[in-house]
Amino acid sequence: MRPGRSLTDLVRGALIGVVEVAPGISGGTVALLVGVYDDLIGSAGHLVRGVVRGGADLARGRGTSRARHHFGAVSWAVIVPVGVGMVLAVVTASAIVAPLFDDHPVETRALFAGLIVASIAVPARMVGGRWRAREWALAAVAAAVSFVLTGIPSSAPLEPSPVVIVLSAAVAVCALVVPGLSGSFVLLTVGMYAPTLAAVNERDLAYLGLFVLGAVAGLASFVSVLQWLLEHRRRVTLSIMTGLMVGSLRALWPWQTDTGQALAPSGGPLVPTALFVVGVVVVTAVLQASRLRRR
Numbered sequence: 001m002r003p004g005r006s007l008t009d010l011v012r013g014a015l016i017g018v019v020e021v022a023p024g025i026s027g028g029t030v031a032l033l034v035g036v037y038d039d040l041i042g043s044a045g046h047l048v049r050g051v052v053r054g055g056a057d058l059a060r061g062r063g064t065s066r067a068r069h070h071f072g073a074v075s076w077a078v079i080v081p082v083g084v085g086m087v088l089a090v091v092t093a094s095a096i097v098a099p100l101f102d103d104h105p106v107e108t109r110a111l112f113a114g115l116i117v118a119s120i121a122v123p124a125r126m127v128g129g130r131w132r133a134r135e136w137a138l139a140a141v142a143a144a145v146s147f148v149l150t151g152i153p154s155s156a157p158l159e160p161s162p163v164v165i166v167l168s169a170a171v172a173v174c175a176l177v178v179p180g181l182s183g184s185f186v187l188l189t190v191g192m193y194a195p196t197l198a199a200v201n202e203r204d205l206a207y208l209g210l211f212v213l214g215a216v217a218g219l220a221s222f223v224s225v226l227q228w229l230l231e232h233r234r235r236v237t238l239s240i241m242t243g244l245m246v247g248s249l250r251a252l253w254p255w256q257t258d259t260g261q262a263l264a265p266s267g268g269p270l271v272p273t274a275l276f277v278v279g280v281v282v283v284t285a286v287l288q289a290s291r292l293r294r295r
Contacts, residue, residue, distance in 0.1 A: 005077070006077070006081045007081075009036065009077075009078055009081035009082045009085070010081040010082070010084060010085040011085060012031075012034040012035075012036050012082055012085065013036075013081060013082035013083060013084060013085025013086040013089065014085040014086070014088060014089035015030050015034060015085075015089070016030045016031055016034070016036075016082070016085075016086050016089070017085060017086035017087065017088070017089025017090040017093060018089045018090075018092075018093045018097060019112070020086070020090060020176060020183055020184055021089075021090060021093040021094055021097045021184060021197070022093075022097050022101065022108070022112060022184060026116075026176070026178070026183075026245070026248065027086075027176045027177075027183065028176060028177050028178050028241075029116060029119055029122075029245055030119075032119070032122045032123055032126070032241075033119045033122050033283065036078060036082055038230070039075045039078045039079065040078075040079060040082065040177075041177065041223060041226060041227050041230060042073075042075070042227060043073075043074040043075045043076075043078070043079045044079075044177075044219060044223045044227075045223050045224050045227035046070040046071070046073040046074045047070070047071070047074050048219065048220045048223055048224060049070045049224065050067045050068075050069075050070030050071045050074070051067070051220075052220070053066045053067050053070065054066075054067030090200065091200060094197055094200040094201050095201055105254075105256070106254040106255060106267070106272050107254070107271060107272055107275055109252045109253065109254045109256070109272075110252075110254040110271075110272035110273070110275045110276045110279075111275040111276065111278060111279045112252055112279065113249060113252035113253070113254065113276055113279065114275065114276040114277060114278060114279020114280040114281075114282075114283075115279040115280075115282065115283050116245065116248070116249060116252060116279075117249065117276075117279070117280055118279065118280045118281075118282075118283035118284050119245070119283050120242060120245050120246060123238045123239075123241045123242045123245065124238075124242045126234075126238050127234075127235050127238045127239055127242070128234070128235065131239070134236075134239075135235060135236070135239035136239075138236060138239045138240050138243065139239045139240065139242050139243035139246070140243060141243065142239075142240040142241075142242075142243030142244045142247065143243040143244070143246040143247035144243075144247060145244075145247065146243065146244045146245075146246070146247025146248045146250075147247035147248075147250045148247075149247075150185065150247065150248050150250040150251035150260075151250055151260070151261075151262075152260075153259040153260055153261060159195075160192060160195050160207075162210050164192070165192075165207060165210040165211055165214060166210055166211075166213055166214035166217070167214060168186075168187060168190055168192040168196075168211075168214065169210070169211040169212070169213070169214030169215045169218065170214040170215065170217050170218030170221075171186055171190075171218060172184070172186045172187050172192075172215070172218070173214075173215040173218040173219050173222075174218050174219075174222045177219070177222070177223060177226060178226070178241065178244065185248075185251055188260075195207070196211065199211070250262070254272045254276075
């Protein structure tokens, strides 16, 4: 494991963790943007299968050879620093990003909208080659579905039971690994965003333990399906992801009510527009630098 590469992956994980705290912004999108999405999905798939097969084989007295094979295929040198960066960033950003949304919601959403608009190019290019009519149609349907879903008014915060915590985490983590769908936005929609953010800030270990349990269960049930799709239906899957990202921009319209309903621009659009442009420029510069580095 090279220290320079580990530090880079730590920063990549931190970027993913920061945006996962912000409703409407997909950690999967940022994982695509910084170039670790395939590593994370592939490694998660092997990790899940290793745990499942290891448990089943040990129960039947068959040893651990199949489990070791899957564990050996995990990109530990990537996912360990990325995972550490994500955890550190979530803890830090919960105390920083959330107040920004509370105190400057219009400006914050405008900046993140610019970041996402520019990053749509990532899965679109990963489709490979010229888009066909089928890819355009699938992207359009996915965009429409995502637009409708992100327009659902958010619920009032719940007093969650253990079952609700586990189920909410399982659904939210599935959204996390799909670019264009925000796990935090899912939590906001079902009224679990504020309790979860409070649990992180207050170090509520009982709540966080249940949340991690649900996240692991959701990941185990979903990541293998997503990995198969990326391996065997890559063009279709990535075109749908592109559409999901486009539709999810509805959640980042700067002027909204507290429940997420869109409003007409007010209070002067100059600063939000400037921040939107800054977001576009930043991501465009990162993408260009990445292309030059590969050459």
